[in-house]
Amino acid sequence: MTMMSATPAEIRHLISIKDLSDDEFKSLINRAEYYKKIFKSNDSTELQKQHLKLLGKTVALIFTKRSTRTRISTEGAAAFFGGQPMFLGKDDIQLGVNESFYDTTKVVSSMVSCIFARVNRHQDILNLAKDSSVPIINALCDRFHPLQAICDMLTIKEHLDYENNKLKMAWIGDANNVINDMAIAALKLGIDVSVATPPGIELEREIKDAGERVAAENNCQFTCTHDSLAACKDAHILVTDTFVSMGEEFAKEAKLKQFAGFQINSNLCSVAAPNFKFMHCLPRHEEEVTEEVFYGENSIVFEEAENRLYAAMAAIDIFVNHKGDFNSKP
Known part of the structure; x- marks a missing residue:
């Protein structure tokens, strides 16, 4: 299959594996393998280079379901690239209380580099992707778990x-x-x-x-x-x-x-x-x-x-750092 890269006006989101071509999915695995080697090498020069990619940026984590591995891996992946992870649990923001999904998505996405969303309904992921100005990475919904x-x-x-x-x-x-x-x-x-x-x-x-x-x-x-x-x-x-x-x-x-x-x-x-x-x-x-x-x-x-950490790194690198370009180099 031919890889599809995002155009400047197009945002690629990670919703499910079936949305990816075979080559795109293999790129994510290879990218995860690459970052695992870097992370475990403890090469300070290489780690500093990676840390600059999202320096000064924020990565939002909208979680309406509790988690262990997903939270640790997504926060760790954001920190690896120099981004500041911001955990937004169901009791932390107005989403679903007295603010619409649309309003929340527009506001949050205007201030962050991407949104990891761990939610109940698949429709919530689709709503986020429809209105977000940054990549949405599905960190679990009731239909899919791509990471x-x-x-x-x-x-x-x-x-x-x-x-x-x-x-x-x-x-x-x-x-x-x-x-x-x-x-x-x-x-x-x-x-x-x-x-x-x-x-x-x-x-x-x-x-x-x-x-x-x-x-x-x-x-x-x-x-x-x-x-x-x-x-x-x-x-x-x-x-x-x-x-x-x-x-x-x-x-x-x-x-x-x-x-x-x-x-x-x-x-x-x-x-x-x-x-x-x-x-x-x-x-x-x-x-x-x-x-x-x-x-x-x-x-x-x-x-x-443990490999959940490197999967999250791969997703950030392709969808955020390289704006959905699967042909990019790490």
């Missing part, structure tokens, strides 16, 4: 080298925002994807259609099933997420009954590839994965979590 997908693919690249090995990823769990981006991301890299959800739970039709299209373009397999054991067969990556999302706690008992048989445990791992890796975006609950697997030698969850 997580960038860090996940970087982690897979580091541990399993998808560029030189044919891989299969098995998702065992809910049809949610994480897999909506992660499935498309993996397929863009030529990784086979098998999604296993409990009976009665299906991926959105739009995600299925996009996944099937990308799989056909990249000569890889994309399957959806309700058989968790079949999905795990010969998989190199086993991944899951919470069965009870924030805001769904009232339905926990019913959800856990629905997800019986979908815990990643030694039984599911026994049919995976011998060198399989286990991934989880955290926080983790026991019903999703046993401690044996989560803390076992095949788990790469903490490396995955």
